[in-house]
Amino acid sequence: MLKTKISDVFFDLDHTLWDFEKNSALAFETILKKHGIRVDVAEFVAKYVPVNSRYWKLYQDDQVTQEQLRYGRLKDVFDTINYEISDETIHLLAEEYIHYLPQYNHLFEGTIELLNYLKPKYKLHIITNGFNQIQFNKLKNSNIAHYFETVTNSENAGFKKPNPQIFHYALEISKSNKETSVMIGDNFEADIEGALNVGIDAIMFNEHNIEVAEDIKQVNNLLALKNYL
Template sequence: MEKIVYQFVKKHIIMQHITDIFFDLDHTLWDFEKNSALTFKKILTENKVAVNFDRFLEVYVPINLEFWRLFREEKITKEELRYQRLSKTFKLLEVDASDDLINHLAKEYITHLSSFNHLFDHTIELLDNLHGKYKLHIITNGFRDVQRRKIKASGIFDYFEHIIDSESVHVKKPNPKIFNHALQLANVAPENSLMIGDSLEADIKGALALQINAIHVDLEKKHEHSLCPIVRHLSEIEELL
């Protein structure tokens, strides 16, 4: 019992001097999986790709996560990411898809992804409640144009003072350069900053390595650790602040 009480108190002590909050976007505020699925349903239907949609998602989602890991680790390019995740999915599904079709779908996906803008429950309420009390920013590993379209189309652009994307900084979270760039841009010290994100490696460990406070958003309840506070719903964030 003493350990639990200590951890609870410590969480609140850490957050006392926060002035700037940096949010991740995808899987944290913006419901990537839902919006991505709706985008694929649109483009696969319009292009008359003969594939079972549910099965397509079942195969594609883990492949996409793996290729994003490779991209984050600088092992593949943006172009390779966009092509290979679809190519591998179609091969596993034994769907005869030409390079032209794959490249076309890859472009269509990026074009239409920001057409769907479902946010996670409590996103707007959270930003409303924090805006004005803290300076809010975004740090994302996504591509500049795509991420900005998502943020604007989902109606949350005006909440943020700075939007830092990996494409512009030329490194990706958890590389310390992107966090240092964000701190310099916001003119804030690490101890007065808070990173809120879903990725244990990119967001949480990346921030903690620079002494930036962190809250781990684990909406799917996949993680247990003592590195920082974990929330299972966005409404819990305000309780920690």
């Protein structure tokens, strides 16, 4: 059970509501084919997933810039599969990937049903480490923007999850209180620990059943959140 009566529900976006892996694979399929890059798309995407996660952790910890993230994750994958490609082409692919990614709009199973269930009962919000325009496009193109009262991202907040300041910023612009709020996300460190450390209750969307401490509230299906909210 949640600690108190909840009025505001904060969601992470990528990997929580918006199916990043599926949409990312479709974007890569489009741009690699467009530029005649002869690689096995399935292999490329399989290599990309852990590399991207590593770069986002570095970005989250302020160890790489946005530009280094976008270039480095692609450079590392091409190096891993021993595919020779120029830096100029990598930079072009990085830009095109960002352009095409929000054009695909697969959501996790149960997202719309859950949001329809929650919307009449709570104020809903987004807190994301993603980039402002891209995250806006994802919300708009997947037809879920209208569910959310506020969207906090690391660009407008000036801080990234799990930094306490991004949560304080989100509470401030949403005019909500930490005691009556809950954070839902897939990343244990950024979403769950980040929220708990500032006194916001949290539920982990644990689709892959990662082992976490017994006292962490978790679901592996979005509709199971109805048991808490």
